[in-house]
Amino acid sequence: MAERVLTIEGLRVSFDTYAGEVQAVRGVTLHVDEGEVLAIVGESGCGKSVTAQTIMKLNPMPPARIVDGSINLAGHDIVHASDKEMQKIRGNEVAMIFQDPMTCMNPTTQVGKQIVESIKLHRHLSSAEAKAEAIRCLEQVRIPNPEERAKQYPHEFSGGMRQRAMIAMALSCNPKLLIADEPTTALDVTIQAQIMELLAELKDKINTAIILITHDLGVVAGIADRVAVMYAGKVVETGTTDEIFYEHKHPYTEALLRSLPSTDQGKHEPLMSIPGTPPDLLAPPKGCGFAARCRHCMQICKEEQPPEFELNAGHKASCWLLHPDCPSAEERGAK
Amino acid sequence: MKNEVLVQAQDLCKYFKIGGGRMLHAVEDVNLEIHRGETLGLVGESGCGKSTLGRTLMGIYKPTKGKLIYDGKEVDLTRKKERFAFAKKAQIIFQDPYASLDPRMTVGSIIAEGMEIHGMYDEKRRRERVAELLDIVGLNREHANRFPHEFSGGQRQRIGIARALAIEPEFIVCDEPISALDVSIQAQVMNLLHELQEKMGLTYLFIAHDLNIVKYISDRIAVMYLGSVVELATSDELYANTLHPYSKALLSAVPIPDPHKEAQKHRQIIDGDVPSPINKPKGCAFSSRCPLACDKCREAAPQLREAAPGHFVACHLV
Secondary structure, three states, X not given: OOOEXXXXXXXXXXXXXXXXXXXXXXXXXXXXXOOOEEEEEOOOOOOHHHHHHHHHOOOOOOOEEEEEEEEEEOOEEOOOOOHHHHHHHHHHOEEEEOOOOOOOOOOOOOHHHHHHHHHHHHHOOOHHXXXXXXXXXXXXXXXXXXXXXXXXXXXXXXXXXXXXXXXXXXXXXXXXXXXXXXXXXXXOHHHHHHXXXXXXXHHHHHOOEEEEEEXXXXXXXXXXXXXXXXXXXEEEEEEEHHHHHHOOOOHHHHHHHHOOOOOOOOOOOOOOOOOOOOOOOOOOOOXXXXXHHOOOOOHHHHHOOOOEEEEEOOEEEEOHHHOOOOOOHHHHOOO | OOOOEEEEEEEEEEEEEOOOOOEEEEEEEEEEEEEOOOEEEEEOOOOOOHHHHHHHHOOOOOOOEEEEEEOOEEOOOOOHHHHHHHHHHEEEEOOOOOOOOOOOOOHHHHHHHHHHHOOOOXXXXXXXXXXXXXXXXXXXXXXXXXXXHHOOHHXXXXXXXXXXXXXXXXXXXXXXXXXXXXXXXXXXXXHHHHHHHHHHOOEEEEEEOOHHHHHHHOOEEEEEEOOEEEEEEEHHHHHHOOOOHHHHHHHHHOOOOOHHHHHHOOOOOXXXXXXXXXXXOOOXXXXXXXXXXXXXXXXXXXXXXXXXXOEEEOOOOO
């Protein structure tokens, strides 16, 4: 049985702004096991990045505020951890790679030195050992001539190389959990394929748990073991990758998958689009967040938030359509 | 008539001076025909010159060498009058709906500006046109008095589309019109573009890096690598019978949103990065990354030639 690395329960995160309280995350429950890739998918503003940043407490508090819920990362209580404790946890237990590798590295420091810095901070190695370790890390992510490359500055690296260096840096202290926040969005498809292959290979080799945040369902299909679909600050459906792609039960998941042109789709057949835009989280809707855009919307959807229904072990969806008393499609007069 | 050529590029080159007497060869010797009423997809990685080609084809950039032929006549962009007349026929929809709308103008004046410049209609009729255009792109007529910041990304892109349509162009360059948008909004904009084409008989040059989207919308697809077109074919032909090694790698790199297919797929991963367009490799531009490259590829640059009817490819080995 794989060890559970991360458990999030009922997490609510809000931002206090001049306009009022933005409820970015409104009750998220997740878990990730060792050696597993959990993909969090959703549109921009659905709270997927905020959830990930909260795991590392990277969002400045204030304005951010954990309203409720608990995060357990490898035995550490993140919600109540002090800044000092967090410093130890970051890097050691959890590391993150970001979308834009250029803005996440220090442009005035050699890449190798930046890796050495984090190794020395967490692993108590001598300078020479740390340096050798940094080069080994660069080698592990298949950067050619790691000795030479370690002496170069970030601007001398190409986008794909920088992302590799970021991964090397993140893995330098053997974290139990790696959070990849849109790691390939800024990259070209051929480079994206290189990076995704690298992540898949590293996952098998070092058995880290990975949370992959993305909006690209193609990337998800290739690497993820389980998927959590988020919408308006909530996880609306979660299950194994196969369950989400082939047996999805939530109308949002369905709409999201159908809005992509599939490779065998007939030409000029209109794509299924989702009308409207996501709700404003300053004043989240009383009922289901997706109700206003959902084609199956019923009266209860607008009034009450749907509970989570367990379809089979691990596959859960929050939608009133799954309630045993829900009238069938014919009775609702659906199209 | 689908085979009437509307836009034609003949040995089109666009170089940029980058100081020190050096030149960045963004677009090199491109020969391309776009037929009236079709959608030509243009794909390639960032820095391959696809946006520069798009902008050159609609007259934003003056070609360094070569000819731009529109509707059978050469367009001389150095002459102001001709440039002005050409601008009425060719329009562009930009990638970033946040940067391409003037934040100090109302939506109504953004859309009407082109009509004013080209002296189309009187003011009353222009206002009506703005309202009509807003209807066409799926916004409310009342939105004309609002400012761009009041709109979401998808809505702004619709404003950009309305602006492009306002002066009734024939040819529209869509420069990554959906890559800044969320998936659910992308489908809305794609459907809108397609609907408009059917209704108004528009010709599109559709630039994108998302190959699934390009395949879906395009009649024909041109693949670019480092300033040159390496392969050109109808979209079905390109996917069914890919010839150029770069196109093969590019197509196999695209993730498919279907786990079963994704697991079966054999992915051909090409190493390395795109070389710099300042110091291009001698011979075939792709030779530095190509798994099949031989001595000939490193010596001479291959020319685009017809390998099968309507299927053009620039590779020595095909």
